Amino acid sequence: MVKYNRLYDDLAYLWPWVSVPEDYAEEASYWRAALRAKLGPGRHTLLELGVGGGNNLSHLSREFQATAVDLSEGMMAHSRQLNPEVDHFVGDMRSVRLGRTFKAVIIHDAIDYLLAEDDLRATFKTAAAHLEAGGILVIAPDWYRETFPDPYVSHSTTVKDGIELTFIEYEYDPDPSDTTVETVMLYMIREGGKLRIEEDHHINGIFPLQTWIDLMQAEGFSVEKFPYPVHQDGHEAYLLVGTLG
Numbered sequence: 491m492v493k494y495n496r497l498y499d500d501l502a503y504l505w506p507w508v509s510v511p512e513d514y515a516e517e518a519s520y521w522r523a524a525l526r527a528k529l530g531p532g533r534h535t536l537l538e539l540g541v542g543g544g545n546n547l548s549h550l551s552r553e554f555q556a557t558a559v560d561l562s563e564g565m566m567a568h569s570r571q572l573n574p575e576v577d578h579f580v581g582d583m584r585s586v587r588l589g590r591t592f593k594a595v596i597i598h599d600a601i602d603y604l605l606a607e608d609d610l611r612a613t614f615k616t617a618a619a620h621l622e623a624g625g626i627l628v629i630a631p632d633w634y635r636e637t638f639p640d641p642y643v644s645h646s647t648t649v650k651d652g653i654e655l656t657f658i659e660y661e662y663d664p665d666p667s668d669t670t671v672e673t674v675m676l677y678m679i680r681e682g683g684k685l686r687i688e689e690d691h692h693i694n695g696i697f698p699l700q701t702w703i704d705l706m707q708a709e710g711f712s713v714e715k716f717p718y719p720v721h722q723d724g725h726e727a728y729l730l731v732g733t734l735g
């Protein structure tokens with residue numbers, strides 16, 4: 491039977507082998523630049539939806555007053571360690587309401603888990619509900635429909651604390667007529683001289699750039715594109731920065 495999102499469930503303990511904060515240092519410099527360009531200096535309040543292991547946030551959480559939300563307790567356990575000063579809450583970015591407002595809401599690659607236009611609308615409503623007037627929403631879909639290099643393949647091997655993990659990702663689009671793509675993840679886990687192989691599937695959303703912009707505008711955001719040159723193959727990427735009101 492195919493199992494989904496194991497990386498955020500029974501395999502969440504492997505996250506530090508899949509990804510480490512240093513991998514995010516360059517990306518985080520673009521997030522910081524966008525936040526500073528819009529908000530100016532100061533220790534502004536910030537809410538990250540879909541914080542995951544908190545790697546990206548770890549580059550921002552000392553200079554902003556951050557709060558974090560994610561669906562997965564297992565992933566947030568890693569973020570809590572990296573970002574001890576941040577309050578973490580379990581919640582779904584499409585529906586969570588913390589009853590507080592912030593200067594900025596940010597959604598990093600967790601936004602790739604929105605699969606339909608209604609999910610985007612609901613998430614932009616969540617962002618608007620958590621922003622002060624003039625506050626900003628910053629998002630970074632990994633791929634737009636126009637930039638997705640079908641297939642996208644990556645792999646890494648990481649050894650630490652007695653575990654060697656070789657992690658392989660294969661992302662492809664089984665049906666270009668819908669708004670989703672699939673990622674197959676393979677984990678070759680070598681521990682105590684034994685090799686174990688685990689398989690995991692993730693479904694992610696894929697939308698044209700203009701759809702993101704239109705739906706943000708429909709929820710009251712004026713949208714700007716900020717540079718985000720993160721794809722090694724040169725595919726264009728942008729931070730989408732929406733200002734409320």
Ligand SMILES: C[S@@+](CC[C@H](N)C(=O)[O-])C[C@H]1O[C@@H](n2cnc3c(N)ncnc32)[C@H](O)[C@@H]1O
Pocket residue numbers: 498514539540541542543544545546547559560561562565581582583584598599600601603604
């Ligand atoms: C790739 S991880 C994020 C990693 C993170 N950018 C970091 O720097 O560590 C994606 C996260 O999105 C979360 N997620 C997916 N759908 C969500 C939703 N609807 N609401 C909140 N979190 C969600 C998953 O639980 C997972 O922790």
